[in-house]
Amino acid sequence: MSERNEAVIDNKLVRQRASERYKEGFYTNIESITIPPGLDEDTIRLISAKKKEPEWLLEYRLNAFREWLKMPTPDWAKLNVPEIDFQAISYYSSPKTKAENAPKSLDEVDPKILETYEKLGVPLHERERLAGVAVDAVFDSVSVGTTFRKELAEAGVIFCSFSEAVQDHPELVREYLGTVVPPRDNYFAALNAAVFSDGSFVYIPKDTRCPMELSTYFRINANHTGQFERTLIIAEDNSYVSYLEGCTAPMRDENQLHAAVVELIAKDEANIKYSTVQNWYPGDEDGKGGIYNFVTKRGLCAGIKSKISWTQVETGSAITWKYPSCILRGDHSSGEFYSVALTNNYQQADTGTKMIHLGKNTKSTVISKGISVGKSQNSYRGLVRVAKRADYARNFTQCDSLLIGKECGAHTFPYTESGNMTAKLEHEATTSKISEDQLNYCLQRGIPEEEAISLIVDGFCKQVFKELPMEFAVEAKALLDVSLEGAIG
Amino acid sequence: MLEIKNIHAKAGDKNILKNLNLSVKPGEVHAIMGPNGSGKSTLGNLLAGMPHVEATEGSVHFKGKNLLELEPEERAGEGVFLAFQYPVEIPGVNNMYFLRTAYNAQRKYRGEEGIDSAGFLRMVKDKINKLHMKDDLLKRPVNVGFSGGEKKRNEVFQMAVLEPSLAILDETDSGLDIDALKIVADGVNQLRDSNRSFIIITHYQRLLDYIEPDYVHVLADGQIVKSGSKKLALELEEQGYGWLDA
């Protein structure tokens, strides 16, 4: 069941489309090693060789590739996706300085790259690091550095790039890779399993509360490349981790593909909080350029009383196709999905979640806020499935849409499949409608239109923002304001 | 302060106000009464610049400025305040934050410095005490889950904070019990001074027992059909609006 609340703000000023200021849209001019465009088994062997991977991983990739070749492109989403020429994309690009030997310390990282992250507000250098937040910085296809490693290691936490994990902890990677999102899962997951380059790896040992926030900052820099990151987080019994990812890319007329896979595993009483602030280049106001963001994110609540919580703020990308999901296998486990998706101009988003209840007394919460501006299309797609043995499963879904202007669209596709009579799938009526009356009320109190819309939208998103770690909630609000810019003339 | 001359106005695409004239001087309190649908709210909305009301003829001057040329937020900055007949809910936005945003936006419009949150909190607490209202009003989202009476009191509270030079109260007394009515009236009376004017739209005479108007006007079918002193309100109470047609 789902509750939908839809409303329209439109008035004489809601005409002029956005000329968004995307301040992250710069390009860093550095020497990089980029393999030629094209995709076949040799490409995959080349990537695997560059990463000095063990044989089993190469086999894993090749099997995925062979599956991928057999799969049709998905067409069920409410998205208009131009055909992607997979042979025109380069599948590996790395800054030259990083290409051969991974720098052992951040001092060895190309200063231009450090400068890039600084400009993005994610300083990697010791002196300026974000207090209490460890960062893994992924630049095109490689991780260029991870901060606070020593401090984390002392707590027994492993936080490193995926490539390093393959070298240093192959047994863990082998045990868990593909167990939550198998290569055959879907078209883009299969592609990722074949060509993934880098991402983050997190391992939290038993009875450990990760002493700081972990985060990964993904940056696409090179052109004609795709980014295919892979992230794996394992939380052992009674552990806790809060992880945040952010991402940006230069402004370009071409569309670039980003196809990631994220797998989370929460054991008994483990708690994983995963937050995303997605700010890929959305394209210009005429819909030219922008990132295609096709992402598979899934968490397995493997243990009893485990908990996985997804929070996402999606403002970027030309096209977003993304359904962070939870498989609630452990009894008494719980899954949460909090989402704000804002689309402007010609952006398209089809996003939502799947909550798969397998264990008894499992519980899930879905709060989705879609904001459409300009000529954009914004869809929520959600599935709540209750298996036969999942006695007393409970779901609460709330789905609100806000339209700003008359040329955009909001759509809701909630699906439920319940195989158990004791399941309780409920909804609550949303308290209030967003409307022109609200805007007028603000104006009458002297609040100018742009500020009023920002205020109303911020209030609309409050339920989701309060789930974000403090410093990122501030960032998310600022990002929303920038994305709303030009929503009114 | 306010000069309304020969105003004709549409609400949506319906002609509502017809040749309406009204002059309000600083410090005056004018009550506007009249049957349902006579155009009382339309008049308030016209003055506040709400987009669905449009003047087709006539003029409105406020402190010498052509009010009809100003955007609604500019009118607010000039000191026009409308207590809405149906106050709007804004989920997720706390009342205090909302009010501070409004307060600072109006100051900015007038070229004055903004106030920080600590200073604002002190000022607002002081006002809320003087109005005998409860503090929790500040923390709750704007009008969300408020009872009808709470919404009306919140309008009066906002008025007290924003200190307008012209306050229009649109049926702020409707649906209130006698205690709430006194709080509302008290809020108005505290603000009354020689520079501030009020237009009090009401259906009932009883509010005027607590707020003494200088003038009472009867609005019927989009026109002021009768004006007088507060005695007029009493006559209306006794005889209803029917005798006006006779």
Ligand SMILES: Nc1ncnc2c1ncn2[C@@H]1O[C@H](COP(=O)(O)OP(=O)(O)O)[C@@H](O)[C@H]1O
């Ligand atoms: N937005 C609108 N569009 C069309 N008609 C409207 C609109 N607002 C009000 N009206 C009409 O204008 C008339 C006067 O309404 P109103 O000013 O609210 O009266 P009052 O406040 O005196 O009860 C009513 O007939 C009402 O239906």
Ligand SMILES: [Mg+2]
């Ligand atoms: Mg009315």
